[in-house]
Amino acid sequence: MGAAGIASARTPNPVFEKDYFRVPQPTSFAQCPQFFVGGKPPAIPPRPMQRELCYEAFAVLHSGETRTPVYVAQRLNRRVLEQADKKRADKFFADARLPTAERAELEDYKRSGYSRGHMAPAGDMSTPTAMAQSFSLANMVPQNIQHNGGAWSKIEQDTRRYVLRAKGDVYVITGPVYTRTSPSIGGNEVRVPAYLYKLVYDSTTQRAWAHWQANREGEQVGAPITYQELQKRTGIDFSIRPAPQH
């Protein structure tokens, strides 16, 4: 029911309509368990203003404190990526399912010096609707421009290449990490993460690894870190039990 949770009220146009989100429709991860390993979302220390948002191709735990996602979950496989939509639709929008007091607006990012960085990448989306939904600001963090187009883009493409060669489903969780001194942008004070991570779990081999990147210019693609190390750095229990790593 992932897509239905959003589009059931009106679906006729396969092309994106912004009014998909005009009427706030509460969702919970119970409506889109397919994006999580075993249907089980990560265990997050409870904070105020956290909301679970289901989309057609990904799920977002959103924070009204940072006005960014806490994490974004996807389930990918070769079939999905081969259908990937070639045409990128650059229509960013504030997600109307979030109260205005909790969400980022387009103006917050404008001339902020930061780019609107996808967590679930547009390049992973296989349908026009999924592509359009990926441009929700609930799927974005303020990201260093050079990092977004450089090392981070390379990690996204490397992940897609991996999925294309994988035998089955690959689960990906992407999210920001903040420090006490992380700055904010815009009138709504959208927090700028100090780090970004991308956790990849191949359900066939039961192997997991994670990319860990500083959100800054000059950051290079480094060696992946372990699942355990990612849990340690983020304080999040990702609810995955990967096979022991070599």
Add this chain to the structure above:
DNA sequence: CGGCGGGCAATG
């Protein structure tokens, strides 16, 4: 060096 994928901003 051209194409592509991550973006941006100016223009009607």
Add this chain to the structure above:
DNA sequence: CATTGCCCGCCG
């Protein structure tokens, strides 16, 4: 608000 042109980094 949609169209268009542009920048940048990476890769073959």
